[in-house]
Amino acid sequence: MQRITITLDDDLMDDLDRMIDEHGYQNRSEAIRDFTRAGMQQAAQQTGKSGSCVAALVYVYDHASRDLSRRLVQNYHGHHDLSMATLHVHLDDDNCMEVTALKGSGAELQHFADHIIAERGVRYGRLVMIPTEPEGKKTRKRADHRHS
Structure with a gap:
């Protein structure tokens, strides 16, 4: 330090x-x-140099919007390597919220989120990215802590 x-x-x-x-x-x-x-992190994100990140994509949409469910599924299938899990919540008769955990390069995650949020019928959306490997610093591996 x-x-x-x-x-x-x-x-x-x-x-x-x-x-x-x-x-x-x-x-x-x-x-x-x-x-x-x-x-x-914000500066790196704005310049497209975020590196490897995890992210939460949160959006609210009108579930009755014409073909929106099909378009969302197509987007997710086209980027299946980025998506880890999705939580779907029914807010009321018209609105649903989805929270998706993503992992990939910052530029890829931002590109994917921009497409989801821009879909007709998506009312609000936000992407929160967190770097998984600080620039210039490798994460250390511990023998007693493993992820599959």
Whole structure:
């Protein structure tokens, strides 16, 4: 770990301290590390350089919309390598919500999500991506913790 010195104006420092309190951070360093990671991930996502990610695609749609179910299934089958699991929830007589766990490159996940959210009949949608391997840092393997 490295120690650095930064200079912030009083207004920004007040905003930072307020965010630290609102989010329950124990100290400024933890908050700044998390905010920095989030900012770096957002910048990487915007430039299409997110690398390997996991994501949650959440969307609400009108289940009676003409051919929407068929179009959604076609999209998922066309990208079967990205989708890990989907939760389907009936919200009311007209609306359903789906939450899909995805895994792949950030660019592929964003492309897939954009197509799902743009379908006629999808009312709201959002993709939340989390990097699985920080840039320049390999994840370490532990002998006592395995995933199939």
